[in-house]
Amino acid sequence: MLRAGYRPLTGAAPRGRGPALCDDRRMSTSGRRVGRPRAQQRPDTGMSPRQELLAAAAELFTTRGYTATTTRAVAERAGMRQASMYHYVGGKEDLLAELLESTVTPSLALAGKLLADTGRPAERRLWELCRADVALLCSEPHNLGVLYLLPEVRSDRFTSFRDARAGLKSAYAALLAATDAAAGLPPDELAVRTDLVFALIEAVILIPRPTAASLPTATADAALRITGAR
Known part of the structure; x- marks a missing residue:
């Protein structure tokens, strides 16, 4: 998807x-x-x-x-x-x-709610975003995520999609920065970990239509291990 x-x-x-x-x-x-x-x-x-x-x-x-x-x-x-x-x-x-845009905006809306929910640990909120994002990408009958790779997507017509995707990545970075594991990390290290997590989540589009029900949870678990968060 x-x-x-x-x-x-x-x-x-x-x-x-x-x-x-x-x-x-x-x-x-x-x-x-x-x-x-x-x-x-x-x-x-x-x-x-x-x-x-x-x-x-x-x-x-x-x-x-x-x-x-x-x-x-x-x-x-x-x-x-x-x-x-x-x-x-x-x-x-x-x-x-x-x-x-349908592959990004639901996760972006969820990310906004999770960022505002400061009463819960950031690690848990980051895990929930990862899991929901993977579930969204895998939910459609056709793998819409592969459309990200089209050269046409770089044109001005798709600025709204690119902005939404960048906003989602920023939300990942903000949640990651709020975890205990990120305390004291320099900005460049935080950016690297964000890149790794975001790349891992979107990598599910390269799996030929994954059907395993455990994939969203397994990917979210792996994402948190990358960040060093528990």
């Missing part, structure tokens, strides 16, 4: 339709108006069209590759026409941005 508190996409508003296009709003045999036809029939997932597009994009970006996936392929996989897709999202970059 990857890295809600994040802003939803607001794809381009649909343009008005003239009389020549009114067949998109046909009457059903029961007299009820029906929406734009789907490209193919798909089982009822209970998801909104936008959620279906995100699910389709997650599957195709992680299996076919982001560059090789067209907006037409995403729309068809979601069971709709390509033109209809733009009623819900702005395009392929918007889908990628939301998928990336």
Whole structure:
């Protein structure tokens, strides 16, 4: 999986339709108006069209590759026409941005709560963040974390994701600095330990879809051993 508190996409508003296009709003045999036809029939997932597009994009970006996936392929996989897709999202970059942010922002929100919970040992709070972060990265059907490695993610379009990820890493550093094991550490040593912990947590994206239920706990335990905390 990857890295809600994040802003939803607001794809381009649909343009008005003239009389020549009114067949998109046909009457059903029961007299009820029906929406734009789907490209193919798909089982009822209970998801909104936008959620279906995100699910389709997650599957195709992680299996076919982001560059090789067209907006037409995403729309068809979601069971709709390509033109209809733009009623819900702005395009392929918007889908990628939301998928990336979904792998970070829940952990960032949790980190804020853990930082404020100063009545408990920092070691315990750091362990909880590590465990929850790994569980999030492993929770999706498709390994969204591999999308971090795309060269496109370095562009300005994905600044929000990069900022959220940097904020999460800073929260790790703050919790680590509050542990007894970090007392007296020089800043450069603290930075090294933070880098090691953060790298360990995100390394789960390199495991081919881990299924072991114990992985989040085992990784959190290993992260604390790296810091020297008990």
